[in-house]
Amino acid sequence: MERSRVSLSGKERTFSPDELIVSKTDPKGRLTYVNDVFLAVSGYTEQEVIGQPHSIIRHPEMPRCVFKLLWDTISSGHELFAYVNNMAKTGDNYWVFAHVTPNFDAAGQIVGYHSNRRVPEASALDKIKPLYRKLLEEENRHADRKAGLDSSWRMLNQAVADAGFDSYDRFVFAITPNS
Numbered sequence: 001m002e003r004s005r006v007s008l009s010g011k012e013r014t015f016s017p018d019e020l021i022v023s024k025t026d027p028k029g030r031l032t033y034v035n036d037v038f039l040a041v042s043g044y045t046e047q048e049v050i051g052q053p054h055s056i057i058r059h060p061e062m063p064r065c066v067f068k069l070l071w072d073t074i075s076s077g078h079e080l081f082a083y084v085n086n087m088a089k090t091g092d093n094y095w096v097f098a099h100v101t102p103n104f105d106a107a108g109q110i111v112g113y114h115s116n117r118r119v120p121e122a123s124a125l126d127k128i129k130p131l132y133r134k135l136l137e138e139e140n141r142h143a144d145r146k147a148g149l150d151s152s153w154r155m156l157n158q159a160v161a162d163a164g165f166d167s168y169d170r171f172v173f174a175i176t177p178n179s
């Protein structure tokens, strides 16, 4: 399944506040488990997603620096809370508030990752959407992909610092009601 075959529909979908979208991956980020809510919201069948990279639901308007933060954090053994815009099979988008954690074996090695997502509050998205738009614009402004990522990475850290926080996680908690 190539995600480049999916084109944006311009429609947004959502899910219920009492639902959780769950997925598990191997250490490389290939899907090993998805729950029914994942399938219902993404529009894929289990057969279509198991064994595929998690980027199968990547939305092209997500800034790359957010995924760098995700992978830097979880591959070093820590958890991350993050807002993510995803793309369904139809090209619809859906925003989630994700909690991503590493799973360890008895020897302390990372054997995979786990993500639980709930529906974000509109007030948090009001803050996240303009930030992610700025980060994406910065990434696209550079012909060189690496230079674009370096620059948006600095911009993300600066935005968090300007808001008065020392990590994206703390910033995220501050804008997330009832967290």
Ligand SMILES: Cc1cc2nc3c(=O)[nH]c(=O)nc-3n(C[C@H](O)[C@H](O)[C@H](O)COP(=O)(O)O)c2cc1C
Binding pocket: 023, 024, 025, 029, 053, 054, 055, 056, 057, 058, 059, 062, 067, 070, 084, 085, 086, 100, 101, 113, 114, 115
């Ligand atoms: C447990 C776990 C959950 C993930 N959830 C998502 C997700 O919901 N949406 C997404 O686009 N990427 C998710 N990712 C990150 C993807 O692996 C990937 O880094 C991202 O889609 C960017 O893809 P790219 O680097 O190929 O552009 C997740 C990774 C892990 C390990």
